[in-house]
Amino acid sequence: MSIPQTNRSLLRTQLLRWLLYPLLALLAIDTAVSFGLAGHFSKNAYDKALVEIGHELSLQIRKDESGISLDLPEVARRLLLQDPQDKIFFELLDASDRRIEGDTIPVAPAGTPALRNNVLLYDAQIEQDAVRVVQLSLADMDGTTIRVAETTIKRTEMAQQIIASVMLPQVILIVFVALLVPFGVLRGLTPLKALQRAIAERSFRDRSPLDETAVPGEVIPLVASINLLLSRLDTVFSTQSRFVADAAHQLKTPVAALRAYVELLDRSQDANERKNIIIKLNEAVDRMSRLVSQLLALAQNDISEARQPEFESIDLNKLLLDVCTNWVPQAIKRKMDFGFEEHDAPVNILGAPDRLRELFDNLIDNAILYSKSAGSITVRILAKPSPSVSIRDDAPSIPEAERALVFERFYRLLGSGEGSGLGLAIAKEIAVMHQASIHIDTDTEDGVGNNVIVAFPTAPRTP
CATH class of the missing domain: 1.10.287.130 (Signal transduction histidine kinase, dimerisation/phosphotransfer (DHp) domain)
Structure with missing residues (x-):
């Protein structure tokens, strides 16, 4: 028999999702954080070198009678302002922001925080190139300002190298995990597949327990x-x-x-x-x-063993009066003295009314069947020591050795007539269902008479 396929998500798929999706999300978060940290580290590293260039240029500024000038030999100029990768620009301004020498560099955006010694660092753009700018205000030079700008090629390359060095091992690890996890999941689910096959291939006649040692x-x-x-x-x-x-x-x-x-x-x-x-x-x-x-x-x-009937509060006086009334015609037919003695107060128990009627129907039927013609049967309700029902007859007394056996299915006393051996068995099973005890007592010495007593647990008081 084939196992029907469904559109529901498989456990294997769910496990893979819960394992791989967090890894991919972690990779995305780590990539974003790494980009930010790499840019920050590379920027800080080259910002220091840029500030040093600015300080070196400031040391070459001269002030004389003709004004402010930059005394920078050509060799020093090439050493400070040339780079194999980036373009470097500088601009020298007097106190009135008039350019004395150099290139035009954009001013710092409003609100740019000042570093130590009135140093400003900010990003700008010269023509089509993104640049990083350092601005130094020289108080000892009557407010002279010098700006140095550098393109960001080295910064970008360094950030990329940092990202590559950090991300490459993680990507390799995640790819390895992504390849290994499905194998591990399939391997881990192997016992479940074996369990599924064992159940699918099992005969409906085989109701032996499954092996618990072969599963996780x-x-x-x-x-x-x-x-x-x-x-x-x-x-x-x-x-x-x-x-x-x-x-x-x-x-x-x-x-x-x-x-x-x-x-x-x-x-x-x-x-x-x-x-x-x-x-x-x-x-x-x-x-x-x-x-x-x-x-x-x-x-x-037998069905009730798996499905307990709903119990309710029952007055034994009312229940037995109804049951005994139904048996009066049968007792009259056999010319029997059929008596019912109720208690002077309600005697309440918890039980299923239909099942209890069946219990007492079988006991009374049994008493009528085996009692002699024109005999007597008395049904009595007792409240102490526990709620009980006594059914006394004048049938031949059941030997003491067989009083427990007669409650077994299909057990019949020798020479007991045409009974099926089921009445007392049914009564006992219903009594057990109600947590009641049932037994046969006799106080006669002439071998005549049986007294079947059914004792119930006390029902809780109702408010």
């Missing part, structure tokens, strides 16, 4: 839950198989009896004999109907 620790709770479900399914299927086998076994006899009566009825020509056969046939149908009802009750009890 995180998957053990899932496997444990699956094993718990398999255990429950095994219980359900075993119960179902047992029920089918029991039902087939129990129905075989009444069905055979019905067939025999039908054949006798078909052959008989005598009216009185046919009448007697019809009576027997009706009795057989009644027994089968009762057996089918009890088998269905057993099936319902």
